[in-house]
Amino acid sequence: MAGMAAAAARCMNAACGAPAPGVGEWRKGWPLRSGGFAVLCDKCGLAFEQLVFCDIFHQKESGWRDCSFCGKRLHCGCVASKNSFDLLDSGGVQCVNCMKNPGPQPVSCQVAPKLFLPPPNNQRLFGKSDELLPGRPLESPSLMLDSRSDDIAIITKSNHPFMVKNLEIGQSSNILRQKEIENGARQIKWEQPTLSIGDMGRMPFLIRPQSALESPQSQCTRRDDNRDPTADSTTSESISEAGLSMSLGIANNGNKMEATSTMERPMVSPTTPFSEGRELATTLSPFQHAQRARHFLTRPPRVAEGAAFDPMRDGFPHLRVARPPAEGRGRNQLLPRYWPRITDQELQQISGDSNSTIVPLFEKVLSASDAGRIGRLVLPKACAEAYFPPISQPEGRPLTIQDAKGKEWHFQFRFWPNNNSRMYVLEGVTPCIQSLQLQAGDTVTFSRIEPGGKLVMGFRKATNTVSLPDSQISAIATGSLLGDSFFSNTNENLSIADRFGGRPDEGSFQFLHKRSRSIGSKSRRLLMDNEEALELKLSWEEAQELLRPAPSAKPTVVMIEDYEFEEYDEPPVFAKRSIFTSRSTGEQDQWIQCDDCSKWRRLPLNVIIASKWRCADNTWDPKSCSCSAPEELAHKELQNILQQYEEIRRRKSNYFLKQSIPEMDASSLDALATAAVFGEVGNQGAASVATTTKHPRHRPGCTCIVCIQPPSGKGPKHNPACTCNVCMTVRRRFKTLMMRKKQRQSEREEAEASKRIAWVGRDEPEGSNLSRSPQTVDTARDCDVIMFDKAGANKGHIDLNFHPASREEEQQHGGQPRVSMVSLLEVANRPLESYMKQNGLVSLAAEQGSSSGTATVPSQPAPMESEERPSDEGRAVAVEQEREPVDNMSVDEAACENQGNAASASDIAAT
């Protein structure tokens, strides 16, 4: 019945053991590579892999039921949901809203309970649509996320948003499949936007307190829905579709939705809630999807509360996201990143008099170039073509755009031809940019005032810009260590995102992402506050700190590349935090704090305390088994230890500030290795705090190489010449790393060389290389040809690469030719004559000429020649004498010339 899996009834952290709380207590989390979902327990703050306790899929029958009145999907199986429904005498359940609003009118149950905060990186959760729907019978469900209320709504075509409580990764697809089954797997084609008023009224978005905004018609529709949630396909299918087009009066007096009949012209007046629809759900990447969802699912104006909404009072201006009007020449579907999000404040400011309507067109996050002194703002092509006046000449035309304050700015709207396309720019934006104090990462929005069609621009400032190292940006961009709290909220827009647990500005985020990959070191870059970014990571580190091998577990020692690794069959356990110290004698202690009296007690090293611990539990030391017993450590001593402990933790934090995980590459390992040799190794000195928390499988007090490596900082250092095991191990490891590096490098070089050879082999007709004049034999390419010959693949060519030294080297390497690219290039750049002179190639030509009777050299078996070259002094001299006359000739000429001398030359050679 209750959808609470017993296995997950408690926090996995044994030390915490918090019972499975009301849904929603497991808040922060992130998807794991393993496919699970790690979250932080609110109580202990530790990371653990969540087990589902509201198992929607498996508890389908008992855990989930539809409200008999409004059809809302209710979870009736867990503690947290007990007040959100009522069992009916007739069977079935009734949601809390329907209870409160009895009567024929079906009451919307849109106000979602506060349930669950999805992981910061929602990729998994919002995985690809294909992943969500194997076979895709349900074409485009929308996963909606109300970041503020921590809810996830899954909008299906049957228009049944249902809340996912404690949704586990991967379950979304199950849920959707389930919904699909329930709906009879109707195949509904998602049409392009044509949204009826009724449709809009039925928008199931969480943002809308229905009582205020829902039109009567929509309510009727909903009523229909209640009768048969699956019957009305024609209306329901368009629910999540397309951008919402509507125009409202002031929210608190409106209570009425005035929708345009089509999506062509979404008029927006200051308090219009905008929504994104199906297209968004289908066009966005999963990540964007998630991010976007956080943006557009903002809490609506609290019209139902009867007070006019005041953005400032509320702490943030309401961010409206509008799908831009599908108009203009291009009619291209704009990329979502250009969809305008505009705040109430902006709209109010822009619109001025209430008679005008603002049509948000698009927005652009300023790039460094845009915001730079160059004064050019690159316009998205589709936007420029769709919303700006047509231009046929590159010179374009002047364009006047008014800003929110009413000031008019004059720009040149033009384009550059670019790759058979156009690149639209707005020139002369510098004064405007400067006036508005915009910088890279800020967003400029373009809107149009109707009637009149006047262009207006607004702007949003992006995040605060504080320094952040590359690695951080990279990490942020990849979401590797992002907690939602990463972005500090220093401005109003940011605060929205932050409050909603999302990024402050998707555009800005994209900008960061992009820049982090493309901006070089010399470029300006967006810099951000980094402290909060580490919150999650540090929490993880802290969690790691508490992981210990299971007490009963015995390690199996395996050797991998001459190194010993301890493997445990049992998973690690969480232990209560303890501090390890080592005395000057080398003896180590473990200290643990009593949960009652907070006194620190000494424990044996190998003891693992999994949960609460009190002095009374101290069976190891009878003297200290009571809270009344004095502390063994003097106050000063204790302070000292705790300080050191904190210091180490702080250093750890700093260390991770500098070392983001993705960048722990070989060089970092090298550095680590070196650091381990010359840095703090071991724990000499009185009561120094040992760091024994490097790896969950390491035992407390472990002195293996990993465990004793300090994150950074002070400490006794080993002598560089130290030959202790630790130092030797580190050196050995370092050496191996370097060797591997070299090996990789040479492999790469060889691969490149062989590629070239292959290319030459394809491209060059046999023998063509030496039929050229010597002057042409001076390029790397020719050099490659020679290499090809040398490799013996084409025996008809002269080996110009031969060198006695290299031959020796070859022999040393078991006959395998070793060719250095540098030496080859050197050789290739030398004058052929001198090279030939050096290598006795004239005699080759002469000999060849005598034997073949042809005037060209190429057909000669070069390698043979090289190898058969006389090695004795006398022959060398003889050859040298014969070589003189051809020093300044080409190979061909030399060959011809030598024809006549061939006989005598060979005679001399023979003697």
Place this chain on the structure above:
DNA sequence: TATTTGCATGTTCTG
């Protein structure tokens, strides 16, 4: 010499 302009090119994104 500094700034502007036009284009080319490399990178990223999208279908």
Place this chain on the structure above:
DNA sequence: AGAACATGCAAATAG
């Protein structure tokens, strides 16, 4: 793979 876009760079122009 192709389109879009950010930016680098060199020529042109202005100061």
